[in-house]
Amino acid sequence: MKMPSLRRDLLHIAAFTAAVALVGVFARSGVVLNFTMMALYACLMAQAWNLLGGYGGQFSFGHALFFGTGAYVQAIAQLGAGLNPWLALPLAVLAAAAAGLGVGALSFRWGLKGSYFALVTLAFAEVARILALSVDFTGGGVGLMVPLRTGAAHLQFAGRGGYVLLMLGLVVLALLATCWLRHSRFGARLQAVRDNEDAARAVGVDPLRVKLGAIGLSAGFMGAAGAFYVQVFQYIDPAIAYGPHTSVEALVAAIVGGLGTLWGPVLGALALHLLADLTRNLFGQLPGINMVIYGAVLILIVMFAPRGVMGLGQSARALWERRRG
């Protein structure tokens, strides 16, 4: 298998950044900007999940835990401590990463893998949801509402263009982190653990340390997505923060796009958002039909493209090269 080239990856990331930045700066259509913003938001969550699930082979069903932690820290830092949202953002990322390390330490130390790990992460997210409903500082079921203060200084932009650029910055950071995983020694260790943990241990890799690093990184990006959600929609409650839909959105986009690849989560998030938008626009007058079509196409993708959209692309390319001789 051909090794990915670092230079080529960085060039692709630069091209992607330039293309999306152009949309953010020059697009005037609110529909286009909102679509780009939400697609990037889904990209960030999918890429965050991919860092642990795709490269680390640890399938989490509870990434909402990190999303919600980031979201609540972002909101509480502003409401409780009066912190500027720009300063709250790194705090939210750190808190989510710490939550990731906590969950990782508890589950990896006890050797939880596969479906057991998936279930325990799901359980952690659910526990967090119930806790958020019960304690005062999260506002309980009433939730928290950050004040509406439009202006870049308050991390609330008047138009969607500002949010597109902010989200693009976060996605580029996630892409660079993925790129680093693909080319670094740490990434090689992580992929070795994913492929065969015992063999990796035999050659001196510490699986616990490697997996903790991956979950911390993954959770940090998920926390950034949560903080972004709070800034855009200004309201968070336990169901939005820790509900299972966020975990599902992250993992489905990564799986549909292609696990353990740089561009798979980006393509997956983009394809799913396009599909959702198209079906909503075409069949929006018939309630529910868009969901049925969306579900059917999703099933077809999973059935006929088990390696995701990236795998489909690679197969098509191989076929093309074979035909050309």
Add this chain to the structure above:
Amino acid sequence: MSTPHNNRRRFIVQAGAAASALALPLVSGAQPRTVKVGVLHPVTGALAYSGQQCREGALMAIEDINQAGGIKSLGGARIEALLGDAQSTPAAGTAEIEKMNEAGVSAVVGAFASAICLATTQAAAKYNLPHVVDVGVADQIVERGLKNTFRFGPGYRKCAEIAMANLQVLNTSAGKPARSVMIVHEESLFGTGTAQLLSRELPGYGYEIKEVVKHANPTRDFNNIVLRMKAVNPDIVIPANYYNEYALLVRTMQQQKVTPKAVYSVLGGAASSYKFIKEFPQAANGIIDCNHWFNPKDRRSAALRKRAEAKGLFFSYELFMTYTAMQLLADAIERARSADRAAILAALESSTFSDHLMPYGPTRFVNGQNTGAQPLMTQVIKDDIRVIIPREYREAEPVFPLKA
């Protein structure tokens, strides 16, 4: 053989036909144009039933307005609905606002749930797009200083305050038989907010809050909660939850033979629902609710109910709240004499809309909230929902307490 007389006649006929043909575009141009209005509700997802009821209410109002001659100050312009589905999430609601803005709507009516309204009103504010909130009861929706947001109905603080004051009136006039309360609420914004407000304020009226029990959505078994209720034995049970859980709670109370002196709800999910009365008449009997309700003395409300039922719909609060919210908007467009957003906003701000079937009187907006809006107190009596308070809308004397 043609004569000069025939030629002249043919010329006149042909010239007339040509003139008519030439004038046709002018005539068509004079036809009333349309005013596009966004109708945004969660018609899929967890809130689909309520969203669909809201959409039906909006479409019925538009049908009535158009049949009555459209917007007369705009030459009989018809209202054209641009339907949007918020899919029960703030994010999808916001995306629909962007779409509606680009489709050139003059205003938006929606979006039922408070969390969705918070997002859609703000998204619409960017474009100075008037947003009439139909149901969303969270008071923060109209407390953020958004100049484009108008709510015709009351918020939940007002509903809870009126409910508490009326409970005191009922209890005092019955010789104060009720002294203790148990609140059973769902866990999200509506239920928790209501429960917090009630448990903070009711002790000031002399009630002891014996228990506040929270439950998840959905909850399919209320046996344990009702067993607890049996042990606590409160005089009044206050449920604050959505339809399914409300119905299940009250049915379980009936099964376990728990009969407090009153089941008294604030914005109760089922107590003011004809669906509930039809499906569970015995369980519903005697329940008192403080909720959005129409003026029962206005003949139009009975006619609208008949129309809704003829379409196979229940005449629920979602339907008539959105119906009247759309009428409020149409009235503003009429007075604005323009489909321009700024003109409609100005007309909404100074609205004195009174030709409606709600018990509000003329509209008076302060910071986007109709200060004249009020809920009514209803009670299920003889398999029907009757207004008991205030007196000017009363259809039946209140039955309080239910048991001696």
